[in-house]
Amino acid sequence: MSEWLVRGGYAVVAVTVAAVYGLLLGGIIARTLARSQGRIGVPVWQGFIDVFKFAAKRTGISHGVMFYLGPVFRITGGIGTLLFIPMLYDSEVFGNFHFAGDIILVIYFMLFGALGMALGASEGGHPYSVIGVGRGLAQFAAFEVPFALAAISLVIQYGTLSVYEIVGAQQGGIANWTLITNPLATVAAMLSLLGSTGYSPFDVVGSPQEIPIGPRTEFQSDFIGLMQLNRAIFAAAKLVLYMDLFFGGATNLIELMVKTWAIYMVPIFVAASFPRYRIDQSIRFFLRVPTLIGIAAVILADFHFNAS
């Protein structure tokens, strides 16, 4: 009993750290993009103020039970993803809950929030929400393919379905990272990350010009505050997952922050350089080169690591 209480406490600490880090990372990225445009940009802590402001709204409009549950599902997806990935390797506090086969659960959890959101946004009844949800799920289905292939490649390579063991196998220097030992899987997954972070050229889901911010159109007050908080947690969870799977994991918080920040800069650099794709272009993009690289990664992993 007391062991579970302690582990629950550790989980709360891990989620809090991820939320704070995610919000700060959002501020840092906004500031970086502003600098690349020759501006000063918002303060780094703007994310915290925004969440607090939305929570401080005096009224809120609901459209029914599913509308309430949409953001709740969303944040469940974010926290769920985070809690089954070891944030730090070999750490008592940030080890989180891991078990054999958690990589499959994590892939499902990543979709969970988007599906819940789709139900909630549809109940809002706003036509733009529905367009955004349709685009979001279509794009999600497309960029999941290269990521799933990369994950299968890793499973073949390391012979395990546990993220914890995959991180463990990469310890002991940069030469053991998946980035070096299985570069094709890493490339396929990094291309998939461009889509899942939702920055340009794949920001058509929440396109602020034609369909005011997509699925979130109708959400306000506490709902949108919760969703912004989830955005931070989910971004941190995704980055930690990528760091664990491809970049050797981390053994302390400083290493975690440096590595995840470096991973996040990849979509940011792409976003700062490329204009937006239409939804059909973005789906075609993911189903062509990244998927082919993913298939190549699976086949080569099978030949190379599974030969015996």
Add this chain to the structure above:
Amino acid sequence: MRSANRKDLPELPNEGLTYPDTEYFCKTRPVPVEPHFKAMEQVRNWARANSLSIQAFGTGCGAVELRPLMTARYDAYRYSVTGSATPRQSCVFVIGGYASVKTLKRIIVSYEQMQNPKFVVGLGSCTVNGGMYWDSYNTINRIDHYIPVDLYISGCMPRPEALLAGFIKLKELIKAGKCEGANKYAENFDWYKANQKKVIKNWNMPDYNW
């Protein structure tokens, strides 16, 4: 959510609506919402002042002055002024100059969809007294008669610098707790509605847009 008891208030007639639109809209009146835990209100007001999201709806020619605000030259982001694409998530409504009667309908819909607390900035002389359009057949003269305004930035056009100064002044007002436009609108709802219906002849929308 946090709202006063609306049950004893009379329902809105929604006379402008025809079936099936009558089914889609709610008949409840807005009510003023008093903040819980007054001591926290100062902190909340600080957060509201430091996170101003402007509704991206240019209601008149003055809206052209809003665009340069977001560019590198003026960079309103550094004062935590951002844009918001939907009225649901925005808290500042900038009335960009003259408002024709046709636009006024959309202004009212958008304003009512914003959540309490919400702030309105009147940009340009036209919002104060009609400006150069004061005797025009299809514009209104004082926006203050139709929705409550917290702050005016006069001029024709005011420069982006004047807008920035206006936003900083708005922040001071919010921090001082003087921007209670949403509650004022709910308290004087009948007066505002009568004024709106006086100029909008073809009223084919609900009496209050939730």
